[in-house]
Amino acid sequence: MGCYEDAWRFFVDVKNKGCKPNVYTYTALISGLCVSGIFKVAIGLFHRMARDGVLPNTVTYNALINILVENRRIEYASVVFNLMDRNACSPNTVTFNEMIKGYCITGDVEKAMLMLNNMLQAGHSANHVTYNTIIKGYCDSANTASALRILEHMRSNGCEPDEWSYTELICGFCNISKMELAFGLFNEMVHRGLCPNEVTYTALIDGYCKDEKLDAATAMLEHMKRSGCRPNVQTYNVLIHGLTKQNNFSGAEELCKVMIEEEILPNVVTYTAMIDGLCKNGSTSLALEMFNKMIDQGCLPNLLTYSSLIHALGQEGKVEEAENLFAKLERQGLVPDEIAYNKMIEVYIMSGKVEHAFDFLGKMIKAGCQPTMWTYGVLIKGLKNEYLLADQKLAALPDVVPNCSFDYQTADQDAVSVLSAKLAELDPGLSVQLHNALATSLSTSGRWFEANDLLGSMISQGLCPDQEAYNSVLCSLLRARNLDLAMGVFEHMSAQGCEVHLVGYKELICALCQLHRRKEAHITFENMLRRTWNPDDVLQTVLIDGLLRAGHKDLCMEFLHIMETNNNNQQKGRNNPWMLSYTCANDCPQSMISFKPITMRRASKSWVQASSGIMPADANTQTGALHGVGANHLL
Incomplete structure (x- = not known):
């Protein structure tokens, strides 16, 4: 912090003396502010650069994008990323990697894939950081099949998977209890000369514990020690947690002694796992003894x-x-x-x-x-x-009517x-929050009749449902194909100025098509396009995940041409075509989706070829394009 303050004083002193800081001065200070966690000042200084007539360079943008990504503000990071193009500043591999990381940590691997393809199209090579980030993103969303395809793709592109590539995949398979596949990857990793690390072993031990295979977990711990990889406190903690879940408290205590012998001190997670296990076993008095013991050992609960x-x-x-x-x-x-x-x-x-x-x-x-x-x-x-x-x-009282x-x-x-x-007595807003939460919960669990009834009750009481409640009830009704009630909710939302989510439009359009009300589907789609939507999102959510997946390929083509016509009218006189990122190469749900930045017209042509079963001529020759690896490729 002291270094930052000294740098800031020097910066102010330089300006006061009439010296004009250049882009390197600003960038160095912004980077320092970012490292120190002074985010607001860093962003303010970035805007100050423009007012002072100093154009940021790639390093400046990267520093700002990094802090936004670390704070999970990917929407703002995206704005900054787009500013680079406007200011004629080219993103580099670090920039693309940061954006890919941002989309992955917010669970939007689809957009991370789009960014990867934009990166390849821009002439940059993906590296281990790029691929491993996307592998982790897919694994975190339980899409291990796509993660495996990324592993194969990186190998085919000359980027040999490293220990972290395998470790992320092993973690992914352990999280979904596919231990045989996880262990198979472990063996492949060792066969290729890569050394599993403590994260790899800990993931496998944790996976076996969750699968209630404590013998296998214990054997993996011994294998870890024999291979020269020293267990850490997290490794022991997952095994202790597994033992306590099976009420093997003597085994857990024995493992604690082993930890201490190996000079690995039990931490708050260790003790909490023991205490929680004892509590769930009904041994509250023993749990309290453990609680007092941890405090005596200087470990605060x-x-x-x-x-x-x-x-x-x-x-x-x-x-x-x-x-x-x-x-x-x-x-x-x-x-x-x-x-x-x-x-x-x-x-x-x-x-x-x-x-x-x-x-x-x-x-x-x-x-x-x-x-x-x-x-x-x-x-x-x-x-x-x-x-x-x-x-x-x-x-229980005498003379009570039985059916009361x-x-x-x-x-x-x-x-x-x-x-x-x-709740209204405590805070009037909480009563509305309760109804909104209940409506959303009922909708999510498929209880559409009760959800719709509750929504109507809210409106009659003068309570204002929020967007989440409205959209949840709307989607629940549409999935139940109760179109009349859904249209009532849809019309009420429109009258109240409540925005229908893109998923809501998808469900509504699909329901209309399934009930052969195509004219209404067309009108709804055209009305939807009057709002400000990202065309990539419309294509992915409404056309691919919605209509194509439901088997309405002909309507996909019609709606795609509507999008193209709409875009041409909006962009007339401007050389700024919509850039779409998907080319369908087969039928859903086993569609092979390749991601490329392409114009609307080229997308339409590709879709026609796909509908006829013809692969576009450049589908397998386009440099850097990813084929068979995509956000829409199902397990």
């Missing part, structure tokens, strides 16, 4: 440690002890998160103290911690139990009404 114990005490009806433990975590200086608050609320609900739960909810809100769907679910459960308990007492009892649905509705009223 974290929020997860406290949350596990609080919940366990609640299950045993020890409300006062749970309250004391919550107070202790605050005295330790920890700031309770929604999990800790929810666990304490759940303690009160389990003990039948619903009013105490609502008092604690008030404390949670005052602390600036927003309730989640989990919070609402616990409170609804508590209220519902109160109704059912009251009903049981009523049924509540059913679960009635109890749910009454509980939601009471919860809504109580």
Whole structure:
């Protein structure tokens, strides 16, 4: 931090003396600010450059894109990336790699693939960082098939996979419990002369533990030691967690002793895994002993440690002890998160103290911690139990009409009404949040009738559904092919100025086509294009993921020509054609998608050839194009 302050003082001093800083001065200072985490000042200085008439260079842009990516602000990074072209500054391999990383860490591997192809088309060569980032992106989204194809592609392009290429793939297969494939890659990796590292071994051990194959996990740990790769605390932690899940606490304690013998000190994760396992096994007293032991060893508990114990005490009806433990975590200086608050609320609900739960909810809100769907679910459960308990007492009275009892649905509705009223007392906005969350949750779980009913109830009460609730209900109705109700929601959204998401348009257009209402589908598609959409997103979401996947190839062609005509009208007199990034080479769902920046007209031609079963002449000869590797290539 001191270095940054000295550099800033020097910069100000230079300007005050009438010297004009050049692009290298600005870039050095912006880079330093980025490294120091002074993001806002770095961005401000970037804008100051333009006002001072100094054009940023590639290094300047890269520094700014890097901080935006690290802060998961890929939409702003994309704006900065596009500014480079406008200012005649060419991106380099580092720039493309940063953008690819940004799309991958935000879960948008589709756009990362587009960026890779733009990179290749611009004449840059993808390196290990490029390929490994995309492999990780696919693995994080559980699309290991596409990750494998990237591995083969990098090899065919002369970039031999390294230990991280294999490690990312092994992690991906372990995460989806495909241990045979993960172990096969491990063997291939060793056969090719690559040395697995501690991350590789830890992923395999963790995978075996999750698969409840503790013998295999233990054998892998021994193999790791024999190969000369020293286990770290994370390696032991995953195995300890696996042992505690199977109630093998003696084995977990023995492993802790081995750690200490190897001069690897157990950390908060180690102890928390032990405590959580004991709590779930009903051994709360032993968990408390472990809790005190970790403190004696100088290892401070974290929020997860406290949350596990609080919940366990609640299950045993020890409300006062749970309250004391919550107070202790605050005295330790920890700031309770929604999990800790929810666990304490759940303690009160389990003990039948619903009013105490609502008092604690008030404390949670005052602390600036927003309730989640989990919070609402616990409170609804508590209220519902109160109704059912009251009903049981009523049924036990003499001369009671037999059919007067509540059913679960009635109890749910009454509980939601009471919860809504109580939330409104705490914060009027929370009542709306509750209804929005419930509508979204019901829609996601396919309960479209209840979701639509709740949406109507909100509107009649003067509550404003948010975009997420509207779009969730709309998509749920369309997937159920309840078009009349869906059109009602769609029209109400339009009247309220609520934006329909692109996925909503996809579902609506597909539903209209399936019901042979093509004229309405055309009108809806044309109305959709009047809004500002990224043409790549329209092509991928509506045409490829929607119509083509549903088998409406002829409509894909019609709609693609509508897009081309619409674009030509918008771009008339300008040499700035829409750049699309997909050429379909086969039918979905086994479509082989190759990604290339191409003009709309060229895309149309390729689609016609694909529809006729003819591969475009340059499909296998285009330098740098990726064939058979794509975001739309299914498992």
